[in-house]
Each structure stands twice: as C-alpha cells, then as structure tokens.
Amino acid sequence: MIIIIILYFLFTVIYEWTYLKNKNRKKRTYWVVFCLMGISFSYCIVTVVFKHMPSPNDLIQFLFKPLQQKILGKVD
Numbered sequence: 309m310i311i312i313i314i315l316y317f318l319f320t321v322i323y324e325w326t327y328l329k330n331k332n333r334k335k336r337t338y339w340v341v342f343c344l345m346g347i348s349f350s351y352c353i354v355t356v357v358f359k360h361m362p363s364p365n366d367l368i369q370f371l372f373k374p375l376q377q378k379i380l381g382k383v384d
Contacts, residue, residue: 309356317349 324341355361 310353313349313352313356317345317352321345 321342324345328338328341355363
C-alpha cells in the first residue's frame with residue numbers, strides 16, 4: 309500500500325513540476341503546491357502506518373447517522 313502511495317505522489321510531483329515550469333509560475337507557487345503535497349503525503353503515510361488513529365469518517369458517521377436513520381425510517 310505504501311508503494312502505491314509513493315508511486316502516486318511521485319507521478320503527481322513530476323506532473324506538477326512540469327506544469328509549473330511550463331506556465332512560468334513564481335517561486336511562491338512552487339512552495340505552496342509542494343508544501344500542500346507534502347502535508348497530504350504525510351497524512352496518507354500516517355494513516356497507513358498508524359491504523360488505530362481516529363478516522364474523520366468516524367466523526368462524520370457519528371454526526372450524521374441519526375439523520376440518516378430518520379430519513380430511512382429506521383429505529384434502533
């Protein structure tokens with residue numbers, strides 16, 4: 309799984325690098341793009357390595373499950 313993530317981000321870095329270079333973007337744009345990619349890459353690796361971390365999906369389910377139950381007409 310980690311290898312798939314690394315390959316995906318490697319492809320994305322190469323694509324972004326060539327796009328930014330062809331469009332003659334400023335140095336600040338490079339920083340913003342690659343810092344955001346670094347943060348998202350770190351998040352992906354952390355979620356794979358630390359499986360016991362709380363998932364954002366759990367929070368979403370906790371908040372919206374009662375509403376879903378009412379819409380579907382299910383009673384616990």
